[in-house]
Amino acid sequence: MNSIDLDITSENQVRNVEKQLTSNEISEWLHQGSGFKWSCPETQSLLVFGYGSLVWLPKFAFHNREVGYVHGFVRRFWQGNISHRGVPGSPGRVVTLVPDDKGVTWGVTFHLKGKKQIEAALRHLVTREMINGGYEMRTAKFYGHRTYDILTFVAMPDNAHYLGPAPVETVAATIVNSRGRSGHNLEYIFNLIDTLRREAPQGVDNHLTSLEE
Numbered sequence: 466m467n468s469i470d471l472d473i474t475s476e477n478q479v480r481n482v483e484k485q486l487t488s489n490e491i492s493e494w495l496h497q498g499s500g501f502k503w504s505c506p507e508t509q510s511l512l513v514f515g516y517g518s519l520v521w522l523p524k525f526a527f528h529n530r531e532v533g534y535v536h537g538f539v540r541r542f543w544q545g546n547i548s549h550r551g552v553p554g555s556p557g558r559v560v561t562l563v564p565d566d567k568g569v570t571w572g573v574t575f576h577l578k579g580k581k582q583i584e585a586a587l588r589h590l591v592t593r594e595m596i597n598g599g600y601e602m603r604t605a606k607f608y609g610h611r612t613y614d615i616l617t618f619v620a621m622p623d624n625a626h627y628l629g630p631a632p633v634e635t636v637a638a639t640i641v642n643s644r645g646r647s648g649h650n651l652e653y654i655f656n657l658i659d660t661l662r663r664e665a666p667q668g669v670d671n672h673l674t675s676l677e678e
């Protein structure tokens with residue numbers, strides 16, 4: 466697939482990169498994901514796990530949603546962002562999943578049903594998460610009413626926007642002082658904390674709690 470130039474140096478270029486992908490490009494992104502296999506072609510269903518803004522702002526149609534968790538990851542504000550909660554030269558911080566054998570991350574799995582709904586959701590997600598956000602497709606096990614194979618989007622350390630670990634004070638200061646096209650970075654973390662506290666009160670996340678204090 467022809468790579469889309471992500472040499473973003475100005476707000477205008479950030480806007481330009483929000484291009485819609487063709488169906489062929491979507492299917493190429495789908496199969497480009499690490500070992501991602503198009504799940505359940507016969508039932509035409511796909512499960513997408515959200516653990517950051519997708520929890521409170523999916524912006525795509527879905528059949529239903531289920532609260533649960535993935536094992537072997539922790540949620541960290543280690544991904545920089547200039548397309549929603551920051552601007553070029555002054556990135557905000559959004560969350561990604563970081564491997565941790567003992568880690569448990571609570572979030573929401575969205576059940577997509579039928580080719581039309583799946584393609585529309587992936588068109589949105591590939592643009593929002595991958596083209597603009599620096600995330601990649603990963604598959605994992607989701608534990609809800611049952612155990613499912615899910616697709617999720619993870620920002621890996623080698624992506625252009627990655628900021629990585631920093632003292633909690635530094636992460637908090639970035640969030641307090643960042644704003645982008647979708648609003649303040651504080652709105653991002655407060656919406657995430659409020660939604661998780663309401664829907665998954667059993668899922669204590671020490672990283673979020675440490676930033677809230």
Ligand SMILES: N[C@@H](CCC(=O)N[C@@H](CS)C(=O)NCC(=O)O)C(=O)O
Pocket residue numbers: 514515516517518519520522546548549550559560561593594597598600617618619647653
């Ligand atoms: N992939 C994570 C994180 C997604 C995320 O937070 N993406 C950001 C940056 S691309 C976003 O879409 N933000 C929208 C907003 O801040 O309103 C999830 O599953 O929720």
